[in-house]
Amino acid sequence: MLDLLVVGAGPTGLMLACEALRHGLRVRVVDRAPAPSPLSRAVVLQARTLEILETHGLTPALIEAGNPLRHAHFSTGGRQVSVSFDHLPTRYPYLLCIPQSATEGLLHDRLVSLGGRVDRGVGLHALRADVDGVTAVLDDGEQRCAWLVGCDGAHSEVRKQLGLTFSGHAYEERLVLGDVNWDAPLPTDALSSFLGDGFLAAFPLPGGRVRLIATVDDDREDELTLPELAAICEARSPWGGRLSDPAWLARFRIHARQVDRYRVGRVLLAGDAAHIHSPAGGQGMNLGIQDAHNLGWKLAMMQRGAPAALLDSYHAERHPIAARTLRATDVATRLGTVRHPWLRALRDLAGSAVGGLAPVVDAITRSVAELDTGVEHSPIVVDDAPGGPRSGGRPADLPVSEDHVLMQIAGPSTDADGRLRLRACVAVARDGWGDRVRVAPTTVAREGFDADGVLLVRPDGYVGVRLAPADPGRLAAALARAVGPPLPE
Numbered sequence: 001m002l003d004l005l006v007v008g009a010g011p012t013g014l015m016l017a018c019e020a021l022r023h024g025l026r027v028r029v030v031d032r033a034p035a036p037s038p039l040s041r042a043v044v045l046q047a048r049t050l051e052i053l054e055t056h057g058l059t060p061a062l063i064e065a066g067n068p069l070r071h072a073h074f075s076t077g078g079r080q081v082s083v084s085f086d087h088l089p090t091r092y093p094y095l096l097c098i099p100q101s102a103t104e105g106l107l108h109d110r111l112v113s114l115g116g117r118v119d120r121g122v123g124l125h126a127l128r129a130d131v132d133g134v135t136a137v138l139d140d141g142e143q144r145c146a147w148l149v150g151c152d153g154a155h156s157e158v159r160k161q162l163g164l165t166f167s168g169h170a171y172e173e174r175l176v177l178g179d180v181n182w183d184a185p186l187p188t189d190a191l192s193s194f195l196g197d198g199f200l201a202a203f204p205l206p207g208g209r210v211r212l213i214a215t216v217d218d219d220r221e222d223e224l225t226l227p228e229l230a231a232i233c234e235a236r237s238p239w240g241g242r243l244s245d246p247a248w249l250a251r252f253r254i255h256a257r258q259v260d261r262y263r264v265g266r267v268l269l270a271g272d273a274a275h276i277h278s279p280a281g282g283q284g285m286n287l288g289i290q291d292a293h294n295l296g297w298k299l300a301m302m303q304r305g306a307p308a309a310l311l312d313s314y315h316a317e318r319h320p321i322a323a324r325t326l327r328a329t330d331v332a333t334r335l336g337t338v339r340h341p342w343l344r345a346l347r348d349l350a351g352s353a354v355g356g357l358a359p360v361v362d363a364i365t366r367s368v369a370e371l372d373t374g375v376e377h378s379p380i381v382v383d384d385a386p387g388g389p390r391s392g393g394r395p396a397d398l399p400v401s402e403d404h405v406l407m408q409i410a411g412p413s414t415d416a417d418g419r420l421r422l423r424a425c426v427a428v429a430r431d432g433w434g435d436r437v438r439v440a441p442t443t444v445a446r447e448g449f450d451a452d453g454v455l456l457v458r459p460d461g462y463v464g465v466r467l468a469p470a471d472p473g474r475l476a477a478a479l480a481r482a483v484g485p486p487l488p489e
């Protein structure tokens with residue numbers, strides 16, 4: 001039987017398939033569209049996503065193909081507030097502007113290099129789940145699998161089949177977008193946005209085009225034209241200038257919705273199928289890729305006998321992160337589209353004041369870069385030691401403090417019999433570099449090891465267990481809770 005059927009080959013489905021293949025699962029990916037979408041859609045990759053995509057060796061190629069935006073300028077009521085991303089604690093202190101079609105292309109290449117492929121023109125129409133597996137009714141017949149993940153976007157058929165409600169609301173605001181050439185003195189290394197009588201944002205894309213997003217007051221349904229977009233730019237920016245060569249012009253509405261369960265038995269949801277929100281802050285695709293990164297290794301461990309608690313932690317860890325994003329993008333959207341002149345004046349005043357408060361700007365930019373999306377709240381995270389990187393937090397680079405050194409971040413490896421072995425235990429020594437300890441739960445229980453503290457780094461890079469002093473019995477128990485019973489020797 002197939003281990004995993006991934007329904008939908010957008011960024012979420014492609015990332016999930018890559019992760020699952022990397023961890024040794026037998027995977028099939030289907031997509032009802034006959035060809036990948038050529039549309040640019042998401043144009044921002046956040047720092048955390050770039051860190052995660054390092055695992056697949058994709059980050060250098062993305063940076064090469066993208067345009068890093070190191071600043072954001074917000075013009076409100078004649079004042080300009082500028083924010084720099086230079087201080088972000090990451091190797092990628094910027095928003096990487098790159099069309100979604102290019103990101104998907106690189107993820108697809110990676111999928112193929114791992115031995116996978118996308119079966120195109122194959123839609124899912126129904127599914128039947130039981131305790132042992134799932135039967136999917138596809139365009140090309142029935143497919144039996146142990147796990148099925150709906151990565152089939154905002155109108156998810158998988159979600160409908162599960163009978164889950166996509167609770168939330170649609171915004172009144174109407175938006176337009178254009179990927180165009182703009183003959184204006186636009187800074188190419190910054191996001192420029194104008195919050196006045198209507199909102200306009202400009203993201204310089206690689207290759208000279210710019211993504212424009214603006215609110216409009218009418219509810220026209222006809223096709224957006226270049227002169228209409230040019231008139232908006234002229235009215236809201238100081239530049240005027242000529243627009244030309246549109247690659248994409250569209251009108252759209254935005255929604256904020258989320259399901260209340262990410263898992264129903266052997267069927268799960270990820271990406272836009274589970275949550276959608278305003279594009280303010282450029283979070284949607286990033287969240288989907290990170291959902292997939294959280295889920296792939298857990299499904300692999302479930303196939304090797306991990307307890308249900310491990311898979312339940314997918315909802316427990318990822319649902320609150322998307323819920324927080326829905327709230328934050330809602331606030332940003334409402335602030336950006338305030339109509340009443342007095343409220344606008346108040347917003348502009350507050351914006352200028354906040355722009356001068358470094359700690360607040362730091363917190364906001366970290367959050368937008370998704371660098372604070374930890375899993376501290378997870379039921380499988382164990383944190384029982386002072387010092388060193390805290391459990392559930394994003395692992396920092398070496399050294400972590402004067403006294404503690406995180407020696408190595410390592411994922412699981414598969415032994416000759418195809419069994420998954422953890423080699424992600426890391427000794428934290430008080431003096432010097434300590435000894436790296438490679439352990440499986442059984443080895444820990446039997447032999448123990450010398451260290452002043454122990455960190456277990458999960459396959460997705462988060463610290464899952466922090467214990468001190470090294471206590472073989474407690475570590476083995478924590479591992480069993482996190483990843484299942486000890487492997488037979």
Ligand SMILES: Cc1cc2nc3c(=O)[nH]c(=O)nc-3n(C[C@H](O)[C@H](O)[C@H](O)COP(=O)(O)OP(=O)(O)OC[C@H]3O[C@@H](n4cnc5c(N)ncnc54)[C@H](O)[C@@H]3O)c2cc1C
Nearest residue numbers: 008010012032042043044124153271272282283284285286
């Ligand atoms: C204008 C705009 C700007 C945006 N800007 C940003 C941004 O800057 N940053 C950001 O992070 N996000 C942004 N987003 C959001 C981003 O595009 C989405 O969050 C992202 O595409 C979600 O990826 P996904 O793989 O979950 O779903 P999708 O990309 O929607 O992919 C779903 C796939 O499933 C397939 N499918 C659907 N139904 C079936 C079925 N029944 N059977 C088989 N296959 C099926 C579809 O053909 C599709 O290929 C933006 C979106 C828009 C519209």
